[in-house]
Amino acid sequence: MNPFKGMLDKINVESVELELMRTAYGSTTTLLSKLDPRILMVWYLIFAFAPWFFFDSAKLLSIFAFVTVITAISKANKLVLFLLCLGIIGQMACYAIVAYFLGGNMAALAALLTLTLKLATISLASIAVFSNIDPERFSDALLSFGAPAQLAFSISYGYRVIPVMVEEYKDIMLSFRLRGHAPSKKGFLSWRYAYYLLKIAVLAFYPLILNTAKRIRTTIEALETKGFSYAMNNNDVKRLKLSYLKIKAADIIFLLVSILILIAIILI
Amino acid sequence: MERVLRPERKNSSKDLMLFILVLALSGIENLIAEVLPEFQLGPIEVGISSFIFVPIVLCILFDSFWAALAAPIGELVFADLILGEFGGLGEFEEVILLTMGLYIAGKMVKDVTNRKQIAAAALFAFIFQDLIGTFIDMTKVWVGIEDFEAISGLPESVFALEMIDFLVEFAVTGIIFGLIPTLYFAPRLYGKIEPLLGIKPRLIEKGAALNVPIRLIGGAIIAVIAAAAVSMLSGAGFNIIEWEPEFLDQFGQWYIWVPITIAAIVAIVVIWLGKSNNGEGQDINV
Numbered sequence: 001m002n003p004f005k006g007m008l009d010k011i012n013v014e015s016v017e018l019e020l021m022r023t024a025y026g027s028t029t030t031l032l033s034k035l036d037p038r039i040l041m042v043w044y045l046i047f048a049f050a051p052w053f054f055f056d057s058a059k060l061l062s063i064f065a066f067v068t069v070i071t072a073i074s075k076a077n078k079l080v081l082f083l084l085c086l087g088i089i090g091q092m093a094c095y096a097i098v099a100y101f102l103g104g105n106m107a108a109l110a111a112l113l114t115l116t117l118k119l120a121t122i123s124l125a126s127i128a129v130f131s132n133i134d135p136e137r138f139s140d141a142l143l144s145f146g147a148p149a150q151l152a153f154s155i156s157y158g159y160r161v162i163p164v165m166v167e168e169y170k171d172i173m174l175s176f177r178l179r180g181h182a183p184s185k186k187g188f189l190s191w192r193y194a195y196y197l198l199k200i201a202v203l204a205f206y207p208l209i210l211n212t213a214k215r216i217r218t219t220i221e222a223l224e225t226k227g228f229s230y231a232m233n234n235n236d237v238k239r240l241k242l243s244y245l246k247i248k249a250a251d252i253i254f255l256l257v258s259i260l261i262l263i264a265i266i267l268i
Numbered sequence: 269m270e271r272v273l274r275p276e277r278k279n280s281s282k283d284l285m286l287f288i289l290v291l292a293l294s295g296i297e298n299l300i301a302e303v304l305p306e307f308q309l310g311p312i313e314v315g316i317s318s319f320i321f322v323p324i325v326l327c328i329l330f331d332s333f334w335a336a337l338a339a340p341i342g343e344l345v346f347a348d349l350i351l352g353e354f355g356g357l358g359e360f361e362e363v364i365l366l367t368m369g370l371y372i373a374g375k376m377v378k379d380v381t382n383r384k385q386i387a388a389a390a391l392f393a394f395i396f397q398d399l400i401g402t403f404i405d406m407t408k409v410w411v412g413i414e415d416f417e418a419i420s421g422l423p424e425s426v427f428a429l430e431m432i433d434f435l436v437e438f439a440v441t442g443i444i445f446g447l448i449p450t451l452y453f454a455p456r457l458y459g460k461i462e463p464l465l466g467i468k469p470r471l472i473e474k475g476a477a478l479n480v481p482i483r484l485i486g487g488a489i490i491a492v493i494a495a496a497a498v499s500m501l502s503g504a505g506f507n508i509i510e511w512e513p514e515f516l517d518q519f520g521q522w523y524i525w526v527p528i529t530i531a532a533i534v535a536i537v538v539i540w541l542g543k544s545n546n547g548e549g550q551d552i553n554v
Contacts, residue, residue, distance in 0.1 A: 094429065130349040150280075154288045154338075155345055158295055162346055165296045201304075202449050205297070205322060209457065213289055213464040220285045229280055 032074045032132035037141035039251040040129050043258055047125040050262060051118040060117045062265040066258075067121050071128040080131070084123055088116055135159035137245075144242050149232030157219070168211065172204040283334045285465050290326050290338035295346030297322045301445075302347055317441050318343065321449035323366075324390050327374040328454055329461065331470060336370035337363075362401060369396035372484055378476035380458045383451055385478045390450040394442040396488075402434045 032040060047067055054060055071081075092113075130138075139156035143149060177200065183192040231237040297319035304316055323339035340363040373393035377385045406426060462469040 126349055150284050150287065151341075154284070154291050157288060158292050158342070158346055161292055162295055162299070165292060166299065169296065169300065201300070202319065202321075202445070205293075205319065205449075206453065206456070208296075209293060209322070209326075209453075210461060210464060212293055213461050216285055216289050216292070217465050220281055220288070224281050229284075 030074050030132055032070070032128065033134065034250070035254055036245060036247050036251045037133050037137040038144060038245065039247060039255050040133055041141055041145075043255060044125055044129040046259065046262070048122050051121045054266075057114050057117065059265055060114060060121070063262070064117055064121045064124070066261055066265070067124045067128065071124050074128045074132050076127045076131050080127055084120070084127070088120055092116060140242055140245060143238065144245060149238075153223075153228075153232075161215070165208065165212065169204060169208055172207055173200060176200045176204060282465070282467055283332065285467075286326075286330055286332050287334040287338045289465070290323055290335045291342040291345075293326070294318075294323045294339040294342035298343045298347035314436055314440060316445055317437060318445075319449070320394060320441055320446045321390070321453060323370055324373060324393050324446065324450050325453045325457060327370040327393070328377050328380065328386060328389055328450070329458055329470060330467070331374040331377075333371055336367045336374060339370055340366040362397070365397040365401055365404075368488055369393040372396070372481060372488070375481050375484065376479055378473045378479045380470055380472055381455055383455075386451060386454050387447060388478055390447045391442070394438070394446045398434060398437055398442065402430050406430050 047063070051060060051063060054063075133141075135156045138159075139152040142155065143152040180196075180200065183196050186193050301316045301318045323335075327335050327339070343366075344363065370393050373389040373396075376389045376392060379385055459469050
């Protein structure tokens with residue numbers, strides 16, 4: 001039980017903040033992070049859609065295995081993977097218990113396995129791709145796919161600002177607890193204390209919302225003084241901004257090999 | 269030439285501000301809800317799925333389509349993608365449902381100081397997206413499993429589980445972290461947050477009754493029922509063609525697109541109705 005307990009202890013605000021930081025200022029050493037972001041997104045789309053077209057569990061398992069290998073290469077965060085596994089096991093157990101009580105048999109579990117396999121494959125693919133894509137490159141890929149510039153900018157801005165906001169939320173919580181008065185009696189199952197903490201967790205959004213509004217206005221006004229809205233509707237500016245994205249031989253090879261493996265799995 | 273500055277749509281920078289504000293805030297509220305501990309009562313999970321009051325309050329205060337659209341996208345990009353909870357196709361329905369729920373909720377409120385109107389809007393936003401989401405989930409399990417009805421006890425168990433799950437969600441996320449904080453926050457933030465963004469506060473129409481955009485809600489609900497009916501039909505279709513597995517392999521998953529396509533069409537129609545329904549005097553972006 002001990003390793004599991006150690007993992008469970010790590011699921012807290014700090015670990016999520018670290019994961020966010022890693023995504024925002026992430027490593028550029030893994031195989032996937034060196035590839036072109038557009039190719040990665042096409043790859044992700046292929047593997048997010050492919051599982052829905054099969055019912056055969058052997059084929060699904062092969063696709064799942066391939067995506068697992070890619071995820072292992074991409075050095076995804078172990079904590080995130082652990083959470084994913086926990087979720088899958090929990091879900092399976094749920095359906096099994098309820099099917100059992102309602103007079104079904106365990107064949108239900110086998111049938112649900114195919115659905116769970118599909119969902120797990122998609123989740124793994126998303127972890128592999130999105131923990132390796134730099135937010136800047138991600139937003140530029142969206143832009144080159146024709147997404148509105150406002151959306152692309154919002155996403156890359158969000159990735160940068162959300163770790164700061166998590167930090168701020170933590171500070172607000174701490175200052176509330178410092179100035180506040182914790183309940184002296186914990187009550188049954190320490191419900192008084194839980195109530196107190198949850199109330200603070202909700203109230204802490206009040207300063208956070210106002211601070212965020214102020215910060216975002218400053219950012220947008222700074223952008224607009226540089227002519228952001230006009231520039232982003234101008235095709236020349238867009239071309240200049242996206243000129244650094246180039247599809248190289250490695251990108252093509254990666255995509256082709258993946259598609260070939262997928263076709264091989266389907267045909268066999 | 270293209271270099272000529274084209275006249276920009278009015279207030280697009282205000283829209284961008286609202287979009288980013290709701291995007292970032294709903295991203296962070298989902299992340300925080302994700303790390304809070306959950307406990308399990310048998311197969312039912314009791315936990316906070318999101319601090320849904322944050323997008324609800326902002327959509328009521330600003331009555332903007334961009335604010336409504338930003339909430340599910342923020343959840344998608346900052347919570348689901350990072351933590352690997354991205355459910356593929358299912359997420360697109362969630363975007364449509366939550367956007368529609370929040371947008372209609374924002375339209376419903378006429379008087380931001382009226383607690384009854386705020387309460388109605390908050391409840392509507394939650395129930396709309398979660399109840400319909402529950403039904404779509406059930407049909408998805410139906411479509412995703414080959415011989416769903418052949419296995420005794422499975423349809424009933426999935427239905428029971430999803431409904432209990434919905435009720436727990438309603439009590440925890442909908443009431444405790446939806447309705448009650450919304451009633452607390454909406455009047456307090458009104459008139460405080462708008463100046464920070466350089467936007468005029470929403471007009472209060474004193475004494476105005478709750479605006480129920482019947483055409484909007486009606487259109488949304490009829491179409492969702494249609495989507496559900498079509499997926500039921502496709503479920504029946506599965507039984508008919510069950511003896512022909514090759515046919516199933518080729519065309520089986522085609523059905524999954526039907527509800528999604530219909531939901532997308534509905535969303536577009538609803539937004540179009542909302543735009544044409546837009547009365548004067550409630551536009552805040554003056």
